[in-house]
Structures are given as structure tokens and as C-alpha cells.
Amino acid sequence: MAIKKLSIINQPEIGKLIRELRIEMELTQEQFAALLGVVYPTVNRWENGRSQPSPLALQQIQRMLQELGERGNELLQQYAAEN
Template sequence: MNIKKPLVINQPEVGELIRELRLLTRLTQEKFAAQLGVTCLTINRWENGRSNPSPLAMEKVESLLVEMGNRGENLLSRYAD
């Protein structure tokens, strides 16, 4: 059985990753928040380093990165250990 290791990125890198992903997808904080099922204020807090995404939110972020293909994988490789 292959158990997937959760994506763990600490601040400030996770905020930078979230911002870059949002900008690559050309979404506002509001639209990006809706896609992840969180509030716009939550996205703002993540991007500004005031809080970290939950493990579930990070799963959604990772899924978005994978869906983006090479661009997403390149972005992920810059931030993930």
C-alpha cells in the first residue's frame, strides 16, 4: 500500500507558493478562495504569513498544482522539501 505523504511547507514559503499559484491561475483572492472552499480573508492571511493552510487545504493546493502540469510541478519543486 502506498500512503501519500502530505505536502508540508512552512511560512513564509507557503504564503509565497499560494500567492504564486493564485497569480499563475489569474484568480483574485476571492475566486481562489471559492475554489479552495475558504474565505477571501483566509487566502489573505496565508499569503501574508499570518496563518497556515490546513492539511485539507494543502491537499487542494497540491491537486491544483498537479492539474497545471509542468508549470505546477515546477512551482511545487521550488517550495517542497
């Protein structure tokens, strides 16, 4: 259910969600990119609304949100509600 919600969030909300998740995890854009197997400019483009994550990246981001437990659910609900 949550993966479906994440996949329907549009820009710029997905970029905001990614930024909030990264900050919550206390990671730089470079560190976050490394966890996802992408390069820093990719994360920067996501956060600035210039591109959207691939379906595979969305799955990985969803897993990160799930690992945060209740806080991850709060973030997801916040940005899904703005859509």
C-alpha cells in the first residue's frame, strides 16, 4: 500500500519528501546517493524538482521510509496529503 502511495506523489512533493527523508537520516546528498547507487547530481535533481526517481529508486526510498517506522509513515502521509 505505501509503495503505491509513494509512486503517485508528484514533483515537487517527491523532491521534498526525499529531502526530508535524507535530513531525517542525517545524510548528505552524496551519502544518500551512495546508499541508492546513484550519483550526487541525481539526488540534487530529485530534490530540486528537475527529475523524478526511477521505479527502482522509489522502491529503495520506500524501504528507507519503512525502516524509519512511524516517522517514515508520517513523512509519507504528509507528502501524499499535499498531492
